Amino acid sequence: MASRVYLERIATATFDSDVHEAFVRYAHGMLREERSRALFLRMAERSGITARYSPLFIDGTHGPTDVDAYEFYQSGSFPATAQRMALYKQFAPVLMRRALDRLALSQEERQRVRHVIVTSCTGFYAPGLDFDAVDYLGLDPSVERTMIGFMGCYAAMNALKQARHIVRSEPDDSVLVINLEICTLHLQESQELGEVLSFLVFGDGCAASLVSARPTGFELESFRAIRLENTSNLITWDIGDQGFDMVLSGQVPTAVGQALEAHRKDFVHDGSVALWAVHPGGRSVLDAVEDALALPTGALQASRDVLRQYGNMSSATVMFVLESIMRTARAGQRGCAMAFGPGLTAETMNFVTAPQS
Known part of the structure; x- marks a missing residue:
């Protein structure tokens, strides 16, 4: 009989800076056509969103390691993919560690983690977040690692699906699942209202979860x-x-x-x-x-x-x-x-x- 599998607990984390209102002002200024500007503001009011978080400090106090989005996203010279990936590599581990700290795995739980699954569609580097998680938590370096990339918003469902398969076949093992996205790295300079509106809804965040055969959650x-x-x-x-x-x-x-x-x-x-x-x-x-x-x-x-x-x-x-x-x-x-x-x-x-x- 196959083992029952449980999502034991979840910890979530975001960056500190709420950039939603600053982005609304920024995007409104980027649009040149008056009708588009008015419609954008109307849609922003109806979006159901009051806060989104990002490491790109569009507004607020800046420190020596902060990124000023007014400089990063300059009209006529938006950054190349390599520049965006450099920031992903800088900020993604910071956000992941915040979520892992909140997951608060005990030493015994860390010893039981034999598999790490990471989902992300907004940035890549290698060795990547899977190695960063293993090193940060002091997991056995022989743990199995799986990266699920470029599946978009439903990737977490696929990660949990894979975690379930693993635990059903290896009931004594636990699976650490990490879902991390820095969507705000991919703002595009555009006068197309639909494109600008698509970025009105996106923010950044990370979830870390523990999946096992222990009946909790x-x-x-x-x-x-x-x-x-x-x-x-x-x-x-x-x-x-x-x-x-x-x-x-x-x-x-x-x-x-x-x-x-x-x-x-x-x-x-x-x-x-x-x-x-x-x-x-x-x-x-x-x-x-x-x-x-x-x-x-x-x-x-x-x-x-x-x-x-x-x-x-x-x-x-x-x-x-x-x-x-x-x-x-x-x-x-x-x-x-x-x-x-x-x-x-x-x-x-x-x-x-x-x-x-």
Whole structure:
């Protein structure tokens, strides 16, 4: 009989600087067409976001190691990809260590960690964050390491899926999962309102999680991927000469809503799901999910709170939502987590709160 697998606990971290309001002013100034400027401000007010965090100090007090985004993102000379990756290499380990400190692994837990899985789609270097985590925690240098890159916002679901496979085959081992994104490194200089609006929602964050066979936290019951036909162009993510180039179509909420409505019976057929951890890709995405699944008022409050407090942090975001839900979930409550990304694909996970949590 296969072992049951549990998401024991989650720790989350962001940078110190809230840059949301500063970015709104910056982006408003970057747009030259008056109608676009007015529409941008209207959409910013309706975004459902009040804070996003970044190591790029667009505003505020600067120290000797800080980066002034007004200098980093200068009109007519936005930085090349190599410059952005240099900052990723500088700041990503700092953010990861903050999350790992909050995860507070005991010495015994560190000895049981035999696998490290890292997800990130906003930066790469080698040896990378997997080695940094092993060294920082003093893990056995022979631990197995897996990097899941460029999968976008649903990468955390795939990381948990892989962690479940590992623990089911090796029940005595634990898996450390790290989801880290620095989305604000990839702002593009553009007069296209849609492109500028896509960066209105993104922030930076990291989640660190422990997955094992010990019955605490959330039991990871099952996973399912739902790929939407004829939608592969709605979310794309390519490496360009000046950072990573994103396409985030305004048709995404409608496509997600239609897909979930078609599969509604798979999620709510018996009404047993009490906990909903939905990736907050944006306010309109959450509205579409809520409508498609006919969820009760407040069902997505944790997702809306994370969106408001942090924005969309790509792969780390759904883990922030799960961490929030874990704090108040009652034993035996069933839940469904889902995140959306390139493909267009919805990655879903069924879970239940363990009796001991």
